[in-house]
Amino acid sequence: MDAISGSVVLPRVKLSGSHRHLSSSHHFSPSCLQARSSISRCCHSSKSKEDVENLSTKAIIVSSSDSFDKRTSISGRSYLCGPHQKKKTLGQTFCSTGLCTYGVAATGSDPQVAEEKVGVLLLNLGGPETLNDVQPFLYNLFADPDIIRLPRPFQFLQRPLAQLISVLRAPKSKEGYASIGGGSPLRRITDEQANALKMALEAKDTHLNVYVGMRYWHPFTEDAVQKIKRDKITRLVVLPLYPQYSISTTGSSISVLQRLFREDAYLSTMPVSIIESLYKREGYIKSMADLIENELPIFLNPEEVMIFFSAHGVPVSYVEDAGDPYRDQMEECICLIMQELKARGIKNNHTLAYQSRVGPVQWLKPYTDEVLVELGQKGVKSLLAVPISFVSEHIETLEEIDMEYKELALESGIENWGRVPALGCTPSFITDLADAVLEALPSATAISTFQGASKEVDCDPLGYLAKMFFGSILAAVLFFSPKMILAFRNHLL
Template identity: 70%
Template sequence: MASFGFLQRTAPSTLVEERPTCSGRCLPVIQRCRGWARGRLTTTERRAAATHRVRAASTDVVCFEEPHDIKGGKAVAAAAGPAVDKVGVLLLNLGGPETLDDVKPFLFNLFADPEIIRLPPAAQFLQPLLATIISTLRAPKSAEGYKAIGGGSPLRKITDDQASALAAALRAKGQAANVYVGMRYWHPYTEEALEHIKRDGVTRLVILPLYPQFSISTSGSSLRLLESLFKSDLALKQLRHTVIPSWYQRRGYVNAMADLIVHELRKFDDVPSVEVFFSAHGVPKSYVEEAGDPYKEEMEECVRLIMAEVSARGFSNTHTLAYQSRVGPAEWLKPYTDDSIRELGARGVKSLLAVPISFVSEHIETLEEIDMEYRELAIESGVRHWGRVPALNTNTAFINDLADAVLEALPYVGCLAGPTDSLVPLGDLEMLLQAYDRERRTLPSPVVMWEWGWTKSAETWNGRIAMIAIIAILLAEASSGQSILKGLLLAE
């Protein structure tokens, strides 16, 4: 789901022109994205632009009469809103199994997602079979992890609490709104949330993924599902909406993270010696290098902004950014969290403060992977003093900032906003996803299964043969009960 990166970097300026009927804020902004094409801006220029994004809300916007009204390469001015205006906010999240019995079907939903495991077009009919096999193999180990944190994921309850807190914060700021939760892989599913939105008669919708940084495999997957649901439902096609793809650079979010870090740092006896260790969820390296996923760039900028705020408060601690939760044999973003912990221990670091940077809710990757596995690894590696920054959950400053983000997005419902807010522009679903179908062929598989062949034809047939062989091995494992690939699939 590389559309956001590609749209923001390569969308041609001819897509939009200024219309005399537009208000003062309707400007031809698409051409301003062109300077972000790969390699066009230096690191210094990107950081300067990022600083501007933090200091000022986006004011450049192109408005459409309907969310999908783009004819002849031109956008027309936004029409007046309906007489009865009802605002909704849709929070998107991953979801998680609430009981141990939910683990296997949850994993099936995860691996059945073509954004997680992509098969060649000729083999896509095998996706459900492959998802069944992988979820069957991984379920026992995953169930152990969920058992260790109480028998299920707390993600649904926390996300419901965040929705309630956000609705209250919006009311306090003078904006009535219904807040809905749509999970990608478990209840309440996105489809369920959309049914509630239609039933409640929402006329303006702000779509807010609960992922601070955009990635193909998180926000991207959820938004691709939304796009298909919108296209298949006449009522949803007519629903005026906007998407906030990422919000890692917002001042309220940065301050909330800095608050938590400073609070935990003060618990250490020797504060200056503490290494601030940011652990983010990993993504395949190929997503970033070949598919244009902005996740790594947004993550690095996010950490820089947070540490600049921590430093401004008088703490000059060194920090590390690493990536956790990799799956399979392909190379993921480095450095890996486990490798970085070992290296820090070998360098003599004795105090470590873990910061789960890509997560805004406690779930298995914070409560089990970080709190148990990585804490134990840190102690084994020589770390003597361990701390962990809690996830934001319903942190007041965080929720208030999300409310502000929603209020700032409402004027742009049915519009494509300029690139001054983040590396990924605010915008309407279809507009944001236009580049996806055009560039999908460039998206690599997260699992490299073959690399031989001298001609295009040979590579194609080698790939087909390899896929058939792998499916045969997996079927043999399922029937015999002996796992040939289990160690590979369960690799961390």
């Protein structure tokens, strides 16, 4: 997609020192922490002291916020929302994202900043726009090593396995997309959000280029980056449209950007600020609370409605082995939303479950389909579904929640069903995105060559060869099985 507008000059007033530190008026000060011994799974990587010290010259700036005191519970767990000290950015390594980044404090105001051409890059998943796009879209998705994480000796199977899965899953996926109109609306909605963000920034006397980059379909992140380069953008804010951070969403997109910027002389020196998550922002929390509050009156007895948060799942191994903060951020996010609702006098019961699991591995529990059955068995009659991990309507909301889960809920004894819409271009949400961009701008710094965790070294050559040998046999079995041959034959025909 083309930039929303031509290159323009950023007014000096918007990059003054007043934006150097995030204003507390733009963030909730609370942070909901689990009352268990190890809420934080940060820094699961096994970096040596030298590795961490080497990161001091390599920087990506991330956004942060503070915390406050309260208690709540989510899905039977107890949480303590307690005050935190503000974290110093300088000299601190953040590992909670599964991708260690080094915080660097903003430098003094640069009088030349006002002359810069500034851009905002919105990142999202992407989706097939026609039924013919479904199989190649699925291939791009499953070819991503952050989606299917294979052990190093088996990484040569990544693309063949992606081809296998995409061919086998395409028929069912096409049925889903056909049921919502023949394609995903994600690109259209993201373009609308980009235009709305541009207008919100202009209302604040700031004129920026806004770009859209998708991870697995057009317009690809690579295409957006080339437009940024052609437009001679000199400072960039990267805004992933995923409220909570996960290795498989924000992490994957950031990895692509790091590679693209590292390999290009011009881009490698460009100051960049990455807003890693939105879930703590006051504007986001209040916008979600508004949507929930607006939907409750559709029920005959609003106070009896169970608020059912359904989040996109990730494999348990991402959280427990790779240090993905997604589950903790999701639970804290719901804690903050429920506190905002309680402050408005809304004290409905609520629960959280995870949807969209794929394959035989264990995903985050509880599962949405299983919880719906349990709630029906417990006598819950009214349910308001909240798609908490999505800011745009797409296949997981329009087909999976609105059709599959609604039908299951009604079959399980739930009589009254409602669903909160995705945020989309909700004015309060867009305004908060604009505030987030302005707050992040002064902190931008160049993305230097970034060395992630050192690759695993197999010190046993015989063991490595054995794994390769048996891995090759496994690949042959997969690709020459009757089911696979039939699937490819049908695909080619």
